[in-house]
Amino acid sequence: MILITRMVPFVNGLIAAGLLYSLSYWPSAIPFLTLSVACLVAVGIGRLAGFGKDLEGWWHVAITPVAFVVSAALFMLFLEPTYLLLLIPMVVGLFVFFFSEHLFRFVHLPGLYQPYALENTSLVLHVSTMYFLTTTFFGLQMFLQTPIWLLVIAFLFVAGALVYETLWVSKIRDVFAIRAAGVLGLILGETFLVVALLPVSFFVGGAVVATIFYVLLGMVRASSLQKLSDTVLRRYLLTGVVLLLILLLTAQWV
Structure with a gap:
């Protein structure tokens, strides 16, 4: 049985990459x-966690890769370059494999598990999902005139869900996790509304x-783990400011 479970990370990655790539050929089957x-x-994630037998609350863990692949599929609807329609499924499949592999080691081979590997991978997937x-x-607002509210x-x-899952x-x-999810959800919702008014492409806005x-x-994560030192705070703020400046100064304003 452990040999079958061992193959799940590879199968998960291949399924994610293969089905996402299929969207390019069968758009009507999206x-x-x-x-x-x-x-x-x-x-696949449930199998790795024994559907709750080996890891309590396994569905919390499953939300991360599921949201990641679904958001990637929706994102691909707005892509035109052929190379991106090939690259995105490959990258998504690779990260689904990494996430599943870390989960397998965490549950079945704890001696080989690298500390915080699952947490850090989840953070990457949540930021990408966002x-x-x-x-x-933003694309729905621009092309389909979906009401902003x-x-x-x-x-x-x-x-809020991504914050809580992280x-x-x-x-x-x-x-604290519930409150943080509520507060950050509201702040990010206001941010979304403000950015929606900027005359930039929806890729830059995202x-x-x-x-x-x-x-x-x-x-917030560092603070809750009591690791929010002055150095960590400055690192996050500096990283954010630099990235925002690069995005806004190089964006094509319309």
Whole structure:
């Protein structure tokens, strides 16, 4: 049985990459393919966690890669370059493999597990998910004229959920995590609304929101783990300011 479980990380990565790449050839099957990859990846994560037998709250862990692949599928709807339609599935599949591999080692081979590997990978996937979804929302507003208030409401729930899941996987599961998710969700929702008014492309807008999400979430996570020193705070702020300046100064304003 352990040999079958050992293959799950590879299968998860291949499924994510293969089905996302299929979107380029069967765009009419996007709902079916997206639902399929989400369900199959979730089942794979459940298998690694013994569906709760080996890891309590396994569905919390499954949310991270599922949200990642679904957001990537939606993001691909707005891509035109052929190389990106090939590159995105490969990168997504690779990160799903890494996440599944870290989970396998955490549950079944703790001696080989690198401390904080699962937490750090989750953070990367959550920031990427935020970029994919924010870009998608801005694209929906631009091309389909989706009401901004509807997008903001959806964004509030998504942002709050990603914050909570990041704290949960970092073993922060008390009232603080719920409050942090609510407060950061509201702050990020306001940020989303402000950035939506900027005359920049939705790709740049998504990157701006994702950068702010990374900075705020990183500081809250470090604070909850009692690791928010002056050095760490300056590092997050400096990183955020530099990235925002690069994005805004190099963006094509319309």
